[in-house]
Amino acid sequence: MNSNPQQLDAARTDRLAELRREVDSHRGDRPHDEWSRIAVSEAIEAAFEGNAAIGVLLVGPGGEVIARDHNRMFRPHFRSDFHAEMVLLTAFEETNRDADLIGHTLVSSLEPCEMCMIRIINAGVTNVLYVSPDLGKGAITGPNALAPHWARLAEHQHFSAADCDPRLAEIALEAFGLAIGDVVEKLMARRSQP
């Protein structure tokens, strides 16, 4: 794993390292603890890279983890679409041409945003779990309803919070909070005039 802290101050780097140790050593017996642990571990890795702290994994119909990744908006180079879910689904669709995702489960460390929600609907992943809700802001718990055609497609999918140790959800949200300020500032810097 590439752990090259970018633009995080020492305090936040230290805190992320603490969270990573806690996640790495976490052992739980809730149904989605292991998947959630992987998603949060990927989220922390993203933060160390200077990316937004969101991690994701894809689980096959038999319960096997077939892909894991994280947000890559700034590293290795700027990609405005490379939220974690987008990175994973793009790679999957490129390497598994025309394969469907029936019976698959996508697990995100944080409730998907609206861009990723539409991508997930188009991809047709049967099950979507999120470790932490993004209360009032995400595409599932947030205020905005899906347009009718998206809603129709989404009827064939299941969206819910992961059944995991609440501590993993706390860590997912804390890691996101540690990194998002810098992410927004880097996006703002792309708007400033010389």
Ligand SMILES: [Zn+2]
């Ligand atoms: Zn997103």
